[in-house]
Amino acid sequence: MKLKYELNPPKIEVNGLINLPSLRERMNGFQKRAELLDGLVDGIHLTDSVLGIPRISGIVAAGHLNMNRKLDSIPVTCSLRIRDRSFLSICQFVADALLVGIKGVLLVAGDGSSDSAKYSVTRPSEIVLALRNMRYNENIELDLAIPNRIGKSSLIQRKIDVKPNAFITQSIDSLEALRSIVDLSHQNKIKIIACIMIPCEKNEPSAKIIGLNWADYKDTPIDFIKEAGRLADEILLTSPNNFNAGLQLLEQLRK
Numbered sequence: 204m205k206l207k208y209e210l211n212p213p214k215i216e217v218n219g220l221i222n223l224p225s226l227r228e229r230m231n232g233f234q235k236r237a238e239l240l241d242g243l244v245d246g247i248h249l250t251d252s253v254l255g256i257p258r259i260s261g262i263v264a265a266g267h268l269n270m271n272r273k274l275d276s277i278p279v280t281c282s283l284r285i286r287d288r289s290f291l292s293i294c295q296f297v298a299d300a301l302l303v304g305i306k307g308v309l310l311v312a313g314d315g316s317s318d319s320a321k322y323s324v325t326r327p328s329e330i331v332l333a334l335r336n337m338r339y340n341e342n343i344e345l346d347l348a349i350p351n352r353i354g355k356s357s358l359i360q361r362k363i364d365v366k367p368n369a370f371i372t373q374s375i376d377s378l379e380a381l382r383s384i385v386d387l388s389h390q391n392k393i394k395i396i397a398c399i400m401i402p403c404e405k406n407e408p409s410a411k412i413i414g415l416n417w418a419d420y421k422d423t424p425i426d427f428i429k430e431a432g433r434l435a436d437e438i439l440l441t442s443p444n445n446f447n448a449g450l451q452l453l454e455q456l457r458k
Contacts, residue, residue: 208240209249209398212258212264213232213233214257215259241274241277246280250281261305262296262299266303280344281309284312285330293334307343308346311348346368347362347365352377363391371439376415395434396439398438399420399440401442402424403442403448406443
């Protein structure tokens with residue numbers, strides 16, 4: 204089973220202000236968390252300003268990880284929120300990702316920014332198609348996000364048509380739903396990376412925000428993850444509010 208772990212780069216501002224010494228301290232903490240993943244994961248995935256809160260870019264975060272001898276052999280992927288970017292800046296981001304050795308980019312629309320500014324959002328599938336036409340995909344994996352349940356293939360047909368390297372699910376809470384997603388994706392020769400949120404008290408607010416019901420695996424997360432790993436091509440574990448809980452679960456999985 205291939206396991207990736209999701210990390211959030213540090214927030215840029217605290218209480219609406221930037222403090223460089225504090226930011227550097229948070230970056231050091233971020234790198235230390237990443238070091239603890241060494242030997243436990245097959246890859247690290249970096250998020251991009253979740254909930255519209257400004258964070259250090261995945262490019263800079265990946266660059267710091269690549270300079271770390273303990274981590275330079277662990278493949279890094281990252282998300283790219285396109286909501287508040289022009290196509291020019293998207294191309295710059297992907298080109299920068301190539302140069303720092305990022306393995307793949309997950310293109311997502313992204314949540315609205317915290318300042319409630321309104322932007323014109325192009326569909327991530329359209330961006331992937333444009334990047335493929337420019338042959339970026341020959342050098343970097345281009346992925347798309349899909350729901351954790353799909354009733355009809357027509358709901359994601361546009362995403363299927365642009366032929367991403369992989370679909371990364373929203374956090375799953377049903378193996379049966381995952382099985383349907385895998386069948387549909389593999390029929391179209393697209394890999395599936397199943398995202399699973401670590402069930403713990405500190406993560407409950409995040410689970411509620413996305414409507415995640417982890418009743419089926421809260422008491423047996425190891426069994427759930429292993430079964431999901433037999434269905435999907437890769438597993439992406441996320442624990443947005445409790446890194447230690449994620450670390451403990453990884454250690455159990457690798458025993």
